[in-house]
Amino acid sequence: MEPNTGGDVLTLLRAFLPKTQFERPAHAIKAANLTLWPKMFGGRFAFLQIDDEDIADLVADHLSDENSWLRMRLLEDPNFASNILASLDGLASGPWSGWLARGTDFFWFYENGKRLPLRLVAGELIDPATGRKVACFTAPDILERLANRSPVPNLLLMFLVLSILPGVRALGGSYQPIYYPLMRYVVCRTLEAAGVDEDLRQALATDDVPGAWGHRVIECDGDPLELCLNCMNGAMSDLIDRLGDISFAEACGSMKGFVTDPSWHELHKRLRNGLIAPTDEEWAFS
Known part of the structure; x- marks a missing residue:
């Protein structure tokens, strides 16, 4: 509005x-x-x-299946989740900073009506403000808590189960043309480092219409x-x-949402100064 x-x-x-x-x-x-x-x-x-509680149910369906990709890769592979987080930290500290923040680690935590970030530490989801353990990063513990809605999936996990894994095109807001390809880059880089799922990596690499800007756009x-x-x-x-x-x-x-937005101005500045380029590997999955 x-x-x-x-x-x-x-x-x-x-x-x-x-x-x-x-x-x-x-x-x-x-x-x-x-x-x-x-x-x-x-x-x-x-x-x-579809809201975040519906996504919680969808993630729970994935995690309830012992053979699901999400359960085997994200929760049961000892390095997969930590490698995703390391890739996010790398983006945050580099020239693509500001577009895909590590606000929380895979899940947000609701307590007393407030949404709180979590950090994955040694196989446990921790409230960084208090150091309190919220959940073990295992399927049984996550499933139990998803049932009472204390954690809900974050944006990366939401796009993973709704769009990236099933290959469904995503239509989003004015920032999505940047952060969504970066999400795909993070997933593919993690898969490549693990040497797994060549078919998924190939599908993502050859998909030339993964998403588009346009949500809430009517002029x-x-x-x-x-x-x-x-x-x-x-x-x-x-x-x-x-x-x-x-x-x-x-x-x-006129796409004034782009040309008047400070984040897009900063992106243009970085492109002009050669700090980032369309040929960067981070941009390979756009």
């Missing part, structure tokens, strides 16, 4: 949203969408939403949110058809 969105539009939108308090962002987003979707779009469109006449709110009384289908006829290139418009 733009900062200068009209007050009347905000007032109308807030009137639709649930007034209760929520323990986690996923709960608030899910409740808001379940309220907004039928009011704004009626029954013409089916609605699919058209008028503010999209205001158009939607004004079309709620029977005209929403016409608006959806009109926006659906706009090509992807037209919808992106």
Whole structure:
């Protein structure tokens, strides 16, 4: 939503949203969408939403299978997880810094409504602020805690099970064209160091359309949110058809989200100064 969105539009939108308090962002987003979707779009469109708790269930399905790739590589290989983390640290300290941070190690930890980072130390997930052990980095312990939602997968683990492993194209926000290829690079570099999964490495290396920018991108006449709110009384289908006829290139418009963003300015500066280049190995999986 733009900062200068009209007050009347905000007032109308807030009137639709649930007034209760929520323990986690996923709960608030899910409740808001379940309220907004039928009011704004009626029954013409089916609605699919996946949040971090759904990803927790998906990861649990993987880890419940003793022969799953995720369980054998991430949890049971003694070096795989640590090599991924080392690659992330290498990116953070090099010219690609700022695009794929090691915010937490594979899982976030929820406690008293707060999301806390974890660190993988000697086979255990530790709260770095207190030194307290949260979980052993083993399938039984992780599965037990995923069931009560105390840990939830981080972004890297989410993309691993939703996109990288199944080969599903990812459509994301304006930073994704950088951090998602870097995720693929980290996974492939770790596989190569371990000398395993040549077929997966080859599939990733030869996939020339792994993802695209475009999520939440609509540039058209008028503010999209205001158009939607004004079309709620029977005209929403016409608006959806009109926006659906706009090509992807037209919808992106001037791409001002890129040209005004400080992170993209810094990336351009590094390219101009030769600190990074399209031929860098980190960029091989874009």
